[in-house]
Amino acid sequence: MRIKLPLHAMLVAVAMSALLSSGASAQQSLKIGLIVPMTGPFASTGKQVDAAVKLYLAEHGDVVAGRKIEVLLRDDTGVAPETTKRFAQELVTNDHAEIIAGFGLTPLAFAAAPVATEAKTPMIVMAAGTLVIPQKSPYILRTSFTLPQQTAPIAMWAAKHGIKKVYTIVTEYGPGIDAETTFKTVFTANGGEVSGARVPLNNPDYAPFIQRAKDAKPDALFIFIPSGEGAAVMKQFAERGLAAAGIKLIGTGDVTDDDILDGMGDAALGTITSHFYSAAHPSPENKAYVAAFEKANGGMRPNFMSVGGYDGMALIYQVLQKTGGSTDGDKFVAAAKGLSWMSPRGKMTIDPATRDVIQDVYLRKVERVNGHLYNVEFDRVEAVLPDGK
Amino acid sequence: MLTVLFDGIATGALLFMLALGLSVTLGIMNFVNLAHGAFAMLGGYVAVVLLKGWDVPLLWCLPAAFLIPAAVGVVLERTLYARLYGASPLDQVLFTIGIVFVSMAMASYFMGAQHQIIQLPPFLGGQFHVFAGFDVGVYRLFLIGVCGSIALLLQFVLTRTRFGSRLRASVDNARVARGMGVDVDRLFAITFAVGSGLAGLAGALGIEILDLDPTFPVKFMVYFLIVVAVGGAGTLGGPLAASLVLGICDVAGKYYISEVGAFIIYTVMVVILILRPQGLFGRPVVR
Numbered sequence: 165m166r167i168k169l170p171l172h173a174m175l176v177a178v179a180m181s182a183l184l185s186s187g188a189s190a191q192q193s194l195k196i197g198l199i200v201p202m203t204g205p206f207a208s209t210g211k212q213v214d215a216a217v218k219l220y221l222a223e224h225g226d227v228v229a230g231r232k233i234e235v236l237l238r239d240d241t242g243v244a245p246e247t248t249k250r251f252a253q254e255l256v257t258n259d260h261a262e263i264i265a266g267f268g269l270t271p272l273a274f275a276a277a278p279v280a281t282e283a284k285t286p287m288i289v290m291a292a293g294t295l296v297i298p299q300k301s302p303y304i305l306r307t308s309f310t311l312p313q314q315t316a317p318i319a320m321w322a323a324k325h326g327i328k329k330v331y332t333i334v335t336e337y338g339p340g341i342d343a344e345t346t347f348k349t350v351f352t353a354n355g356g357e358v359s360g361a362r363v364p365l366n367n368p369d370y371a372p373f374i375q376r377a378k379d380a381k382p383d384a385l386f387i388f389i390p391s392g393e394g395a396a397v398m399k400q401f402a403e404r405g406l407a408a409a410g411i412k413l414i415g416t417g418d419v420t421d422d423d424i425l426d427g428m429g430d431a432a433l434g435t436i437t438s439h440f441y442s443a444a445h446p447s448p449e450n451k452a453y454v455a456a457f458e459k460a461n462g463g464m465r466p467n468f469m470s471v472g473g474y475d476g477m478a479l480i481y482q483v484l485q486k487t488g489g490s491t492d493g494d495k496f497v498a499a500a501k502g503l504s505w506m507s508p509r510g511k512m513t514i515d516p517a518t519r520d521v522i523q524d525v526y527l528r529k530v531e532r533v534n535g536h537l538y539n540v541e542f543d544r545v546e547a548v549l550p551d552g553k
Numbered sequence: 554m555l556t557v558l559f560d561g562i563a564t565g566a567l568l569f570m571l572a573l574g575l576s577v578t579l580g581i582m583n584f585v586n587l588a589h590g591a592f593a594m595l596g597g598y599v600a601v602v603l604l605k606g607w608d609v610p611l612l613w614c615l616p617a618a619f620l621i622p623a624a625v626g627v628v629l630e631r632t633l634y635a636r637l638y639g640a641s642p643l644d645q646v647l648f649t650i651g652i653v654f655v656s657m658a659m660a661s662y663f664m665g666a667q668h669q670i671i672q673l674p675p676f677l678g679g680q681f682h683v684f685a686g687f688d689v690g691v692y693r694l695f696l697i698g699v700c701g702s703i704a705l706l707l708q709f710v711l712t713r714t715r716f717g718s719r720l721r722a723s724v725d726n727a728r729v730a731r732g733m734g735v736d737v738d739r740l741f742a743i744t745f746a747v748g749s750g751l752a753g754l755a756g757a758l759g760i761e762i763l764d765l766d767p768t769f770p771v772k773f774m775v776y777f778l779i780v781v782a783v784g785g786a787g788t789l790g791g792p793l794a795a796s797l798v799l800g801i802c803d804v805a806g807k808y809y810i811s812e813v814g815a816f817i818i819y820t821v822m823v824v825i826l827i828l829r830p831q832g833l834f835g836r837p838v839v840r
Binding site: 203204205207208369371372373375376392393395396399403404405424427428429 | 556557560564661665667668670672680688690692761762763764766768803804805807808
């Protein structure tokens with residue numbers, strides 16, 4: 165350990181002795197490093213997660229198992245893995261964060277994973293959705309979702325409801341390729357036919373891709389794009405008259421993200437998606453969650469990213485109660501395995517085998533409810549495994 | 554096929570309006586203005602605020618999206634840019650890229666980092682069917698119409714009016730023009746304002762197609778620079794031709810070979826610049 169100033173040296177010595185003598189003392193706060201993009205193109209993810217974490221603390225108090233929780237927020241600005249990694253390192257070594265959490269996109273989770281492994285620090289992935297993420301470190305736990313898990317149900321649904329030919333458009337990065345592969349595998353196994361294209365990340369204009377999809381004359385167009393880009397797709401879908409040409413729009417819930425859905429207008433009506441969370445999920449837990457979230461954030465509607473953050477905190481609290489406040493990497497992960505609780509999204513479980521999330525996935529249709537657009541659930545696939553099986 | 558061509562022309566028309574101001578400052582005033590995209594973004598946000606906050610119809614937002622960036626352009630030109638006209642290109646680049654970052658931070662602070670979504674009036678939405686394989690998007694047709702009329706108007710001003718002839722004289726040789734009693738500074742200020750205004754207008758028109766967010770000036774800087782490099786700076790026909798070529802290649806590339814679609818325009822640029830280093834219409838460098 166490098167020590168620059170005498171003052172730091174003293175602080176470090178005090179902190180060390182406190183750690184050594186009593187393990188965890190009541191006075192010493194437990195720091196959680198929260199790394200999410202708060203600015204840049206994916207700022208919506210960070211804002212939702214941050215708001216949910218704050219809400220959880222406000223609702224459940226900031227003391228758990230005798231330890232005071234302190235959240236240190238860091239903004240990694242979007243697709244900047246080196247920034248994420250630097251923050252993770254600084255949080256663990258300089259700020260003595262005992263848990264790191266957040267991670268808005270797959271490459272960012274990958275960048276932080278080695279830090280978690282080396283420091284044996286529990287790492288809670290609250291947003292990123294590529295299947296392989298938890299394999300990158302034995303200390304990763306995930307409370308969001310995986311793309312295969314979200315994609316398989318809509319592929320099954322399409323195959324069962326008279327859709328024979330599907331054109332897929334996915335963004336060309338981890339989750340997009342996960343979604344495309346899963347859709348193709350499940351849909352063709354059920355007798356369907358798939359063709360498609362990949363769109364570069366940060367693509368400004370979807371028009372040529374949507375036109376190509378229209379000219380391919382499929383029964384349905386399957387879309388995966390990062391959360392926040394749905395509106396651009398929806399516009400082109402409407403402008404080019406795909407609905408009139410008899411093409412259904414289907415996808416994972418990223419396209420009809422609750423955060424921006426209401427601004428999409430009538431173009432989004434009738435879109436069918438499969439996803440683990442809708443702000444319109446009709447459970448008492450969710451109604452309370454949405455009301456509290458909107459009240460605390462000036463009417464901002466919670467989306468699926470927020471639930472990942474909220475449940476990330478729920479996981480941390482429950483594990484700390486089990487471990488008596490210890491954040492030792494191995495103990496923490498062991499205590500988390502198999503935990504199961506009622507979230508605003510419905511029942512969720514931490515899979516003991518993969519440290520990933522097992523949850524119900526819903527089929528939803530965009531409808532107008534009390535003048536606002538919502539994803540209204542009409543069917544449910546229970547306890548879907550992380551790999552979509 | 555024809556639909557793809559049509560979409561390409563619409564994209565090209567938009568690029569032309571976006572890049573025209575840059576071509577003017579670079580070609581006419583010899584000033585490397587990387588902050589050009591910031592004016593386009595300003596125009597876009599002006600339209601968004603008027604549309605969403607004040608419920609102004611889109612067609613009335615467009616003049617405002619021209620006038621406000623133009624006014625800001627004049628102010629900045631007189632107070633900041635004018636000091637750097639004689640400076641080295643490096644100073645100009647550093648200065649204008651600084652403006653880009655300031656503008657991005659301000660946009661983020663005031664408007665938030667999210668994409669802006671607007672609703673078009675119904676008469677500009679949808680497509681109409683001409684014949685099999687050729688559908689025309691109403692909004693894109695409108696875009697082409699607006700850009701076409703502006704190009705014609707500019708051509709008329711440049712070739713048929715006194716202002717135009719003075720401007721051309723100043724471009725050809727600012728020193729002699731000054732000697733002949735032309736107020737070159739004033740000309741440049743007006744030209745700069747018009748260029749910024751056009752960018753603002755294009756920014757507003759482009760919200761629907763290009764996605765407006767605070768990274769706009771950086772995201773599209775490359776496109777502007779390609780248009781100017783390929784078209785040759787300082788003319789009207791050059792950027793127009795370059796924009797159309799790039800727009801069509803971009804859309805067609807994404808449509809036909811989507812795996813590499815995003816790289817097509819760079820390939821086109823490299824090929825054109827190898828064949829004609831001075832750009833499509835640029836005059837050979839004689840300096």
